[in-house]
Amino acid sequence: KLYRIAVYGGDGIGADVTREALRLLNAVAQRHAFQLVLTELDWGIDHYRRTGVVVPENFLEILRPHDAILLGAVGWPAELPDHATLAPLVRIRQAFDQYACVRPAWLLPGVPCVLTGKSAGDIDLVVIRENSEGEYVDQGGWLHRGTDREVAIQTAVHSRRGVARILRYAFELARKRKQKLTMATKSNAQRYAYVLWDNLLDEIAPEYPDVASERQHCDALLMNLVRWPERFDVIVASNLFGDLLTDLAGQLAGGLGLAPSTNTNPERNFPSMFEPVHGSAPDIAGKGIANPTAAILSAAMMLEHLGEVAAARMIEQSIASTLAAGHRTRDLGGTLSTIEFTDRVLEHL
Amino acid sequence: KLYRIAVYGGDGIGADVTREALRLLNAVAQRHAFQLVLTELDWGIDHYRRTGVVVPENFLEILRPHDAILLGAVGWPAELPDHATLAPLVRIRQAFDQYACVRPAWLLPGVPCVLTGKSAGDIDLVVIRENSEGEYVDQGGWLHRGTDREVAIQTAVHSRRGVARILRYAFELARKRKQKLTMATKSNAQRYAYVLWDNLLDEIAPEYPDVASERQHCDALLMNLVRWPERFDVIVASNLFGDLLTDLAGQLAGGLGLAPSTNTNPERNFPSMFEPVHGSAPDIAGKGIANPTAAILSAAMMLEHLGEVAAARMIEQSIASTLAAGHRTRDLGGTLSTIEFTDRVLEHL
Numbered sequence: 001k002l003y004r005i006a007v008y009g010g011d012g013i014g015a016d017v018t019r020e021a022l023r024l025l026n027a028v029a030q031r032h033a034f035q036l037v038l039t040e041l042d043w044g045i046d047h048y049r050r051t052g053v054v055v056p057e058n059f060l061e062i063l064r065p066h067d068a069i070l071l072g073a074v075g076w077p078a079e080l081p082d083h084a085t086l087a088p089l090v091r092i093r094q095a096f097d098q099y100a101c102v103r104p105a106w107l108l109p110g111v112p113c114v115l116t117g118k119s120a121g122d123i124d125l126v127v128i129r130e131n132s133e134g135e136y137v138d139q140g141g142w143l144h145r146g147t148d149r150e151v152a153i154q155t156a157v158h159s160r161r162g163v164a165r166i167l168r169y170a171f172e173l174a175r176k177r178k179q180k181l182t183m184a185t186k187s188n189a190q191r192y193a194y195v196l197w198d199n200l201l202d203e204i205a206p207e208y209p210d211v212a213s214e215r216q217h218c219d220a221l222l223m224n225l226v227r228w229p230e231r232f233d234v235i236v237a238s239n240l241f242g243d244l245l246t247d248l249a250g251q252l253a254g255g256l257g258l259a260p261s262t263n264t265n266p267e268r269n270f271p272s273m274f275e276p277v278h279g280s281a282p283d284i285a286g287k288g289i290a291n292p293t294a295a296i297l298s299a300a301m302m303l304e305h306l307g308e309v310a311a312a313r314m315i316e317q318s319i320a321s322t323l324a325a326g327h328r329t330r331d332l333g334g335t336l337s338t339i340e341f342t343d344r345v346l347e348h349l
Numbered sequence: 350k351l352y353r354i355a356v357y358g359g360d361g362i363g364a365d366v367t368r369e370a371l372r373l374l375n376a377v378a379q380r381h382a383f384q385l386v387l388t389e390l391d392w393g394i395d396h397y398r399r400t401g402v403v404v405p406e407n408f409l410e411i412l413r414p415h416d417a418i419l420l421g422a423v424g425w426p427a428e429l430p431d432h433a434t435l436a437p438l439v440r441i442r443q444a445f446d447q448y449a450c451v452r453p454a455w456l457l458p459g460v461p462c463v464l465t466g467k468s469a470g471d472i473d474l475v476v477i478r479e480n481s482e483g484e485y486v487d488q489g490g491w492l493h494r495g496t497d498r499e500v501a502i503q504t505a506v507h508s509r510r511g512v513a514r515i516l517r518y519a520f521e522l523a524r525k526r527k528q529k530l531t532m533a534t535k536s537n538a539q540r541y542a543y544v545l546w547d548n549l550l551d552e553i554a555p556e557y558p559d560v561a562s563e564r565q566h567c568d569a570l571l572m573n574l575v576r577w578p579e580r581f582d583v584i585v586a587s588n589l590f591g592d593l594l595t596d597l598a599g600q601l602a603g604g605l606g607l608a609p610s611t612n613t614n615p616e617r618n619f620p621s622m623f624e625p626v627h628g629s630a631p632d633i634a635g636k637g638i639a640n641p642t643a644a645i646l647s648a649a650m651m652l653e654h655l656g657e658v659a660a661a662r663m664i665e666q667s668i669a670s671t672l673a674a675g676h677r678t679r680d681l682g683g684t685l686s687t688i689e690f691t692d693r694v695l696e697h698l
């Protein structure tokens with residue numbers, strides 16, 4: 001078996017952690033007798049410094065023929081406004097119709113939790129984030145720009161087709177897990193967007209009588225996540241709410257150093273993309289201390305997507321035993337460098 | 350001195366906790382020699398059952414001549430869609446141009462915190478929520494309603510005037526507190542709304558050279574709130590982000606049973622409104638176990654707004670010493686009923 005992977009390390013710690021993920025991938029590829037053909041892409045802020053653009057104009061065409069995209073992190077706010085460095089990320093998600101963003105939050109043994117009295121097993125949930133439309137279509141405009149009467153208009157677009165497919169994706173996952181689904185809404189304040197979400201939940205829930213479903217307003221949901229994380233199984237949310245919920249859920253499960261994600265096009269008409277939930281972390285970039293776990297677990301999610309399930313499990317178990325054995329990078333209160341931690345993970349394979 | 354207060358207890362626990370707040374208000378009015386003239390309004394779900402509407406058509410005119418509005422909680426989702434029961438709340442905020450929503454989160458002695466290792470004093474922040482526009486203008490519409498091609502459009506409107514005035518309000522407060530201001534943004538994904546916010550922060554920050562200001566994307570800000578709550582002083586956010594941040598911050602400071610809020614029209618052209626951050630909590634309504642603290646502290650904020658600062662401090666201190674003495678309602682792990690807890694607070698006056 002041979003897989004063509006586009007590797008877009010990106011900015012800041014993105015490149016560092018992606019390098020470690022590749023070490024793991026190469027190690028398991030050998031043992032599981034598959035081959036990875038890597039296209040390493042030097043896009044990001046350095047590319048911008050050399051060429052004036054963060055990615056080449058035809059970047060989507062370059063990515064397109066690959067079986068998957070492994071991304072590190074993008075963004076370098078000191079030099080470019082965020083929306084300039086980050087635009088490629090959102091464009092990949094939308095152009096390749098990677099409409100399901102899957103972000104598990106799983107508190108592993110050996111990982112300290114910010115919440116009082118929670119330990120491994122108490123947090124084991126997955127957030128399914130709508131990834132193709134909603135608040136991220138970035139439509140809008142200006143009135144009276146540059147005057148006292150200036151107004152910014154920002155429009156979100158939620159389609160029946162888009163919301164229905166993400167709800168079904170989440171219900172299918174809940175069916176395979178603990179048969180519980182919570183949908184984020186805010187229909188008490190947004191009577192178009194979230195009334196559509198509410199209506200579709202009411203319509204689709206009866207297709208899954210084996211799954212207990214409910215909705216919570218996003219404000220209450222954020223609060224309940226810190227109160228009772230153990231009550232959640234699958235959470236499904238719009239693009240914006242999914243963004244907010246996954247950062248919080250990731251933090252509760254030990255921090256973004258550990259949180260992987262998939263941006264998947266379930267129909268497989270386009271490559272899916274795998275990336276840590278964290279960003280480029282300019283404050284620790286280049287210091288060799290970033291936690292590579294999120295990137296490594298994202299690589300494992302990629303292998304699972306490619307059908308290399310045994311290899312994916314091998315990586316996940318190795319991460320779990322490495323952490324359980326007390327090996328930790330600084331974000332978790334340890335002293336290991338990025339490379340040293342990966343060395344330990346390789347030993348635990 | 351005489352103050353005319355509109356009392357809108359509302360639904361569920363709203364009426365119960367408001368009753369307790371009135372007991373406190375009457376007690377301090379006596380000691381501080383001012384008089385409260387109350388207009389008690391029987392609006393909400395019961396009003397709907399009797400008359401077919403949650404509030405009378407002219408409800409804004411009824412409220413208008415008062416010096417302040419004391420609100421309990423609104424909403425009864427089992428019987429009416431949320432946006433029907435809640436509409437009056439958002440309409441009051443917007444019609445009376447109560448553009449600054451002030452929500453302190455202060456971890457008091459004796460209050461358990463969900464975060465590991467945090468104790469009284471570690472959380473002492475105030476969220477200033479833009480309360481008049483943004484994501485809450487509830488503009489939008491439908492395309493192809495009821496068909497497969499159905500699309501819901503939801504539009505947010507942020508004005509230079511609206512954002513500038515809330516930023517200045519927050520900077521003024523930061524100046525009186527710990528000289529630190531954090532603005533929530535999401536300009537990496539919404540290039541109209543939050544670029545306006547970013548630009549205005551850059552423009553206005555130099556007017557307050559004594560205040561250290563920064564911006565954080567709302568996803569990172571939620572995460573940092575659970576990581577490092579002690580790093581925050583004043584947080585300023587849009588209507589939607591403010592809604593989300595205040596539920597989380599309230600939870601970190603002991604739960605919504607304790608979280609008060611002000612919806613203020615700083616120019617005082619209209620009455621301001623004071624209400625707990627919590628909702629009507631149908632699950633515990635009528636059981637007599639709701640925590641009245643948030644309502645009582647909201648009443649204290651009202652007194653401060655009316656100029657009765659000593660009376661406000663008296664209530665706050667009494668709450669603090671009651672909690673420090675270990676008296677607790679069930680939400681905090683105690684056994685006291687709503688009325689019993691208020692009895693303790695009255696004794697500590």
Ligand SMILES: CC(C)[C@H](C(=O)O)[C@@H](O)C(=O)O
Pocket residue numbers: 075086089090243277279537538568
């Ligand atoms: C970088 C940013 C545009 C992105 C998002 O908002 O989706 C990030 O926060 C994420 O969650 O992947």
Ligand SMILES: CC(C)[C@H](C(=O)O)[C@@H](O)C(=O)O
Pocket residue numbers: 188189219424435438439592626628
């Ligand atoms: C009830 C609801 C409309 C309201 C809001 O979203 O503003 C509430 O959550 C709040 O925070 O006061």
